[in-house]
Amino acid sequence: MSGDGEQTVDRTSSEERVALLEFREVNTHYGAVHILKDVNLAIYPGELVCLLGGNASGKTTTLKTLLGMVAPTSGEVVLKGEVVNDKPISYRVENGVTMVPENRRLFKRLTVKENLILGAYLRSDKDGIEADLQYVFELFPRVEERLSQKAGTLSGGEQQMVAIGRALMSQPTVLLMDEPSMGLAPALVQQNFDLIQQINEEGMAVFMVEQNANMALSIADRGWVLQTGMVVLDDTAESLLANPEMRAAYLGEA
Amino acid sequence: MSTTMTSSGSSAAGGFRAPVTDQEWSKIGKWGGLCVLALVLVSLIGMPVGLDRRILIHPVLSLGYLSLLWIPLVMGSVVSRHIELEGVESPEPGGRELLAGALTGLIGGAGMAVFILALDNFNLRDPLVNWSPQLLELLTYGRGIGFGALAWILACVLLGLVGSAIHVVPAGLRRVVSHSFFGLLTFAVLEGAISDLSEGFGLEFLTDSIYAKRGGLTVVWSIVLAVLIGGVSMLTKGRLKAAKADYGALQGPERKRASRILFVSVALMTIILPLFLGTIMNELLANVGLFLLLALGLNIVVGLAGILDLGYVAFFAVGGYTTAVLTSPDSPFFAPELHFAVTLVIVVVFAGIVGLVIGAPVIRMRGDYLAIVTLGFGEIIRLLFMSDWLKPYFGGAQGITNVPGVDLGFVVIKGTDPRSVFYLVLVFCALAIYISWRLQASRLGRAWMAIREDEKVAEAMGINTVNAKLLAFVVGAVLASFSGAVMVAKVGSVFPNSFMILVSIIILVVVIVGGMGNIAGVLVGSFVLIGILGGPRQPGLLHEFQSFKLLIYGALLVYMMLQRPEGLVPSARRSQELHQEEFLQDVWLKGEEHEQEEHEAELHAAEAGGSEPDEGSGS
Numbered sequence: 105m106s107g108d109g110e111q112t113v114d115r116t117s118s119e120e121r122v123a124l125l126e127f128r129e130v131n132t133h134y135g136a137v138h139i140l141k142d143v144n145l146a147i148y149p150g151e152l153v154c155l156l157g158g159n160a161s162g163k164t165t166t167l168k169t170l171l172g173m174v175a176p177t178s179g180e181v182v183l184k185g186e187v188v189n190d191k192p193i194s195y196r197v198e199n200g201v202t203m204v205p206e207n208r209r210l211f212k213r214l215t216v217k218e219n220l221i222l223g224a225y226l227r228s229d230k231d232g233i234e235a236d237l238q239y240v241f242e243l244f245p246r247v248e249e250r251l252s253q254k255a256g257t258l259s260g261g262e263q264q265m266v267a268i269g270r271a272l273m274s275q276p277t278v279l280l281m282d283e284p285s286m287g288l289a290p291a292l293v294q295q296n297f298d299l300i301q302q303i304n305e306e307g308m309a310v311f312m313v314e315q316n317a318n319m320a321l322s323i324a325d326r327g328w329v330l331q332t333g334m335v336v337l338d339d340t341a342e343s344l345l346a347n348p349e350m351r352a353a354y355l356g357e358a
Numbered sequence: 359m360s361t362t363m364t365s366s367g368s369s370a371a372g373g374f375r376a377p378v379t380d381q382e383w384s385k386i387g388k389w390g391g392l393c394v395l396a397l398v399l400v401s402l403i404g405m406p407v408g409l410d411r412r413i414l415i416h417p418v419l420s421l422g423y424l425s426l427l428w429i430p431l432v433m434g435s436v437v438s439r440h441i442e443l444e445g446v447e448s449p450e451p452g453g454r455e456l457l458a459g460a461l462t463g464l465i466g467g468a469g470m471a472v473f474i475l476a477l478d479n480f481n482l483r484d485p486l487v488n489w490s491p492q493l494l495e496l497l498t499y500g501r502g503i504g505f506g507a508l509a510w511i512l513a514c515v516l517l518g519l520v521g522s523a524i525h526v527v528p529a530g531l532r533r534v535v536s537h538s539f540f541g542l543l544t545f546a547v548l549e550g551a552i553s554d555l556s557e558g559f560g561l562e563f564l565t566d567s568i569y570a571k572r573g574g575l576t577v578v579w580s581i582v583l584a585v586l587i588g589g590v591s592m593l594t595k596g597r598l599k600a601a602k603a604d605y606g607a608l609q610g611p612e613r614k615r616a617s618r619i620l621f622v623s624v625a626l627m628t629i630i631l632p633l634f635l636g637t638i639m640n641e642l643l644a645n646v647g648l649f650l651l652l653a654l655g656l657n658i659v660v661g662l663a664g665i666l667d668l669g670y671v672a673f674f675a676v677g678g679y680t681t682a683v684l685t686s687p688d689s690p691f692f693a694p695e696l697h698f699a700v701t702l703v704i705v706v707v708f709a710g711i712v713g714l715v716i717g718a719p720v721i722r723m724r725g726d727y728l729a730i731v732t733l734g735f736g737e738i739i740r741l742l743f744m745s746d747w748l749k750p751y752f753g754g755a756q757g758i759t760n761v762p763g764v765d766l767g768f769v770v771i772k773g774t775d776p777r778s779v780f781y782l783v784l785v786f787c788a789l790a791i792y793i794s795w796r797l798q799a800s801r802l803g804r805a806w807m808a809i810r811e812d813e814k815v816a817e818a819m820g821i822n823t824v825n826a827k828l829l830a831f832v833v834g835a836v837l838a839s840f841s842g843a844v845m846v847a848k849v850g851s852v853f854p855n856s857f858m859i860l861v862s863i864i865i866l867v868v869v870i871v872g873g874m875g876n877i878a879g880v881l882v883g884s885f886v887l888i889g890i891l892g893g894p895r896q897p898g899l900l901h902e903f904q905s906f907k908l909l910i911y912g913a914l915l916v917y918m919m920l921q922r923p924e925g926l927v928p929s930a931r932r933s934q935e936l937h938q939e940e941f942l943q944d945v946w947l948k949g950e951e952h953e954q955e956e957h958e959a960e961l962h963a964a965e966a967g968g969s970e971p972d973e974g975s976g977s
């Protein structure tokens with residue numbers, strides 16, 4: 105297994121596979137402000153990809169457009185081959201897209217259990233939900249210990265576990281993560297990336313937004329660099345790490 | 359007095375306590391000043407004179423005097439209270455606390471003395487209507503200025519002392535004394551209910567001896583009752599808590615059985631007791647029930663879904679007017695004279711529709727905007743019913759009269775028989791409690807709570823937040839319309855002015871004081887506030903408060919928001935979370951400093967790393 109981790113995804117075959125989630129020439133506006141400009145992206149099954157970029161470059165907006173919290177003004181959002189521009193968030197969640205929001209944003213005054221159950225809000229298979237709860241506890245034994253505690257009283261690391269657990273409860277096939285390492289103590293950041301890698305190795309596609317370029321690229325298969333709403337670099341993680349332009353773009357100097 | 363983190367904290371550790379520090383003096387000054395201010399203010403708004411009619415202990419204590427005397431007591435207690443600080447050891451309370459309390463009282467008493475002198479020597483009756491000879495008479499006990507001034511100084515010092523002694527005496531004694539005190543107060547406040555009840559049981563002789571003819575407990579019985587309550591408190595010490603803990607520890611079927619027994623006994627009590635109560639008390643209970651129904655509905659909207667709806671009275675009005683139009687023969691335009699049961703179905707549908715119509719546009723707004731807009735809607739509905747435009751349909755300011763009661767075949771429920779109204783209200787309340795309880799634990803309830811906590815994230819979970827919030831609005835509207843329907847059938851008429859903004863505000867206070875999102879809290883809130891103080895127009899047990907009701911509601915609201923945001927009866931979770939939040943904020947603030955440093959260090963590292971690649975090669 106560890107050998108596979110090093111391998112990059114076979115590009116030729118992924119071209120033929122159906123992308124889980126895709127942007128085709130997407131433009132997004134907030135009112136009159138043009139945020140995303142002709143963005144093209146694709147996430148394939150089992151991939152771990154990351155979107156890099158400086159502050160206010162449009163990373164969160166990309167995720168929101170993918171999930172449907174913001175509607176694109178032109179272009180297509182494609183979910184498993186189907187254009188979902190007009191579909192509500194719930195449709196996308198039911199079809200395997202879930203977001204772990206920036207800063208985790210747990211329901212602070214609800215218990216850990218209630219947070220997890222809310223992750224499965226759109227599901228009605230009681231047994232399946234119970235089984236997934238057990239899966240989350242296996243992944244994070246700490247979470248089971250804190251089940252009846254208020255989510256707001258957890259430590260940063262624990263909150264991250266609950267946030268990921270909550271997202272997993274919807275049985276996603278692709279996990280959108282908005283700056284998962286933001287606000288975590290430095291000691292936890294590495295642990296956090298290990299965790300993401302682990303979830304990915306279990307077969308889930310992960311689309312991660314990060315400012316922490318080095319660490320994100322060290323676990324990712326591919327990456328994009330977003331700058332003022334435009335994709336300026338699109339390459340494998342290895343090439344991006346080696347690319348001198350990359351750092352300049354990431355810092356917004358180019 | 360170790361609120362000073364530095365000096366007294368460290369000196370306490372050394373076993374030595376410095377003399378009163380500057381900080382403590384300023385604290386005494388502050389609370390003493392507040393004491394004076396409160397005493398003079400309460401006097402000038404006319405409480406002592408206005409409430410003097412209501413005698414609590416005959417002939418020594420009236421509600422009027424109590425409205426003043428509690429002030430130095432509470433101030434003395436507050437000034438000597440310790441604020442527990444994490445990691446700072448509080449010194450044992452002792453003489454300094456007593457001194458602080460007495461001094462605070464002294465300032466208050468001195469202020470009162472000056473006020474009495476001023477009352478005697480100046481006439482400010484023109485701007486201050488309550489600057490009256492009656493007030494002077496009352497404050498001096500009718501025995502001259504000198505006596506009055508001295509008496510106030512003495513009384514305030516004593517009360518300040520007692521207030522501070524609360525923190526000094528052993529916990530056991532404090533418990534017994536406070537139980538006696540509040541027990542006695544309860545007996546005095548509930549005089550009407552207790553006499554009524556004992557009459558129902560044929561025990562008039564008992565209450566005749568406990569209560570004086572002109573009202574109020576007799577002195578002898580006050581002492582007897584205080585001793586009795588104190589004794590009971592001593593005997594049951596810890597038992598109640600233990601019983602509660604036992605109940606909490608019960609598991610599975612046993613717990614279920616205990617809950618069932620508890621439920622059945624409470625239900626039996628509420629069904630049987632009114633049989634022994636007279637008209638006035640049943641009327642009061644019916645009013646409490648009507649407001650409870652409203653509060654339960656608002657609790658779903660505000661407490662669960664977090665939508666601050668200030669125009670809630672609109673749905674109350676819709677329920678009332680729909681019932682009046684459909685049942686009254688005097689309805690000016692359309693008078694089908696339907697039966698109440700049929701009407702009720704239409705009322706539900708109608709309230710639901712109005713809930714949707716008002717809800718749909720406002721539901722997308724954020725907190726403060728929504729509050730303001732709903733406030734407007736609430737007023738608009740009342741003004742519409744009041745308007746000349748709709749007068750041909752709803753009778754304008756004259757409203758619709760001659761609404762029949764609820765004919766059940768064997769009995770007609772109407773206002774002249776408040777007991778029957780109470781039972782009708784009880785049915786609706788039971789229904790509302792059941793609905794609230796089931797909703798709270800349902801998927802929809804969880805969605806509401808998620809929206810209350812973080813709407814954006816709730817949306818990201820796939821919750822249709824607009825629909826969920828609309829549903830909360832509709833459920834709230836239906837419960838309010840029930841209340842309106844029953845109220846109109848009870849009163850027999852409906853007027854636009856029964857639906858003032860004030861109703862919305864008072865229900866909101868009931869929900870907040872009881873504890874938002876908490877059914878038991880709403881129950882207690884309704885009984886305490888509506889039962890004792892009264893509703894917007896309905897008198898409570900202390901009907902003397904009529905003209906001060908709004909003041910007290912307002913003051914309560916401010917106090918609750920500042921001191922006990924979790925409400926009177928916090929669900930264990932709310933109280934834990936709100937106080938934990940304070941604690942967490944501290945931790946967070948401390949942690950933040952570290953994180954800030956680390957973050958800055960990271961930034962520096964990143965900058966250093968980022969400046970390495972050559973900029974020229976980029977383009």
Ligand SMILES: Nc1ncnc2c1ncn2[C@@H]1O[C@H](COP(=O)(O)OP(=O)(O)O)[C@@H](O)[C@H]1O
Nearest residue numbers: 134137139157158159160161162163164165166
């Ligand atoms: N709801 C919004 N309304 C208007 N402008 C927004 C909104 N959200 C974000 N923006 C703006 O869009 C730009 C991109 O934001 P965002 O996607 O959050 O950036 P990033 O996540 O990369 O830091 C920023 O300039 C931000 O100010």
Ligand SMILES: [Mg+2]
Nearest residue numbers: 163164165206
């Ligand atoms: Mg962002």
